[in-house]
Amino acid sequence: MPELPEVETIRRQLAPVVEGVVLERLEILDPRWCAPAAPAEVAAAVDGRRIERLGRRGKYLVFELDEEVFLVMHLRMTGNLLLGAPDETDERPHLRVRMELGTGDRLLFTDPRRFGTGVVLLGEAARDEYFGSRLGVEPLGADFTAEALGAMAAGRTAPVKAFLLSQERVAGVGNIYADEALFRAGIHPLRPVGSLTKLQLAILRDTVVVSLEAGIDARGASIDDFRNADGARGSFQDRFLVHRREGEPCPTCERPIRKLRAAGRGTYVCERCQPRPRRRKTNKP
Ligand SMILES: [Zn+2]
Secondary structure (H helix, E strand, O other), X not given: OOOHHHHHHHHHHHHHHHOOEEEEEEEXXXXXXXXXXXXXXHHHHHOOEEEEEEEEEOOEEEEEEHHHEEEEEEOOOOOEEEEEOXXXXXXXXXXXXXXXXXXXXXXXXXXXXXXXXXXXXXXXXXXXXXXXXXXXXXXOOOOOOHHHHHHHHOOOOXXXXXXXXXXXXXXXXXXXXXXXXXXXXXXXXXXXXXHOOHHHHHHHHHHHHHHHHHHHHOOOOOXXXXXXXXXXXXXXXXXXXXXXXXXXXXXXXXXXXXXXXXXXXXXXXXXXXXXXXOOOOOOXX
16 A cells, blocks of 8 residues: 555655646546545536645645645555556556646546545645544654654553554554564564653654655655556665565564564564563453
8 A cells, every 4th residue: 555655756746747737627437436425526626726736644645726625635555646648548447537637747546446535625624624533643744753752652552553553643654664664663563652662752753754754765665556656666665674574684683574463464573673572460369
């Protein structure tokens, strides 16, 4: 699934193409994309509007249109947003949505598994409410501090990996970047997040940022369907430290990397560099 760095890669590629340009026509070929809203209703709200800015919040792409109209997309499992070449027909497999721009460019939303979504929000208040109920702190923003992380973690017994994956806490981090950040921090994914020391939380804050930025620098990771807006694969999968490297030597200590399950996801760890949490003593009567 595309995570923050993959969505940010698309945003950076498309922003110069779409910003300041009129969205002539939004054609929704698959009504499930915008359900429960009707495709005609969504198109009527955005057609002919100028795209002032292409933003991102967590794993969402946000087309900011004139008069505070926001077209918000999520790629989910297998969605891609591709820039159509000028001379090609749009006969792409799994094409769900086509956007025609005033410049003649086209954006094509393809999605084999059809979990991707689009929604129109009218006004900044509606946008803020939509994200407020779904997303926590933006990890590349100024609010993502060791103190903020500590306040969210205090008293919680959830494993730190599950905590990092919950979008209502830290927006945009998924399975890849959680594994990479925890390895860099030397923290086992099953550690209860509330048991981390102040120093560990400060280190984890930094390694989340470093891991996400490394992903953006590599133009994302393409381990399955993800493609950049120009159809190219990202290269971060070649730079994973532990993720998907079961049995390979740890880059720090050379002990084989183990795969285990945490938060219901395949999780990769070096149990020498990331010591397992000690069992709590239970005081049985
Ligand atoms: Zn190691």
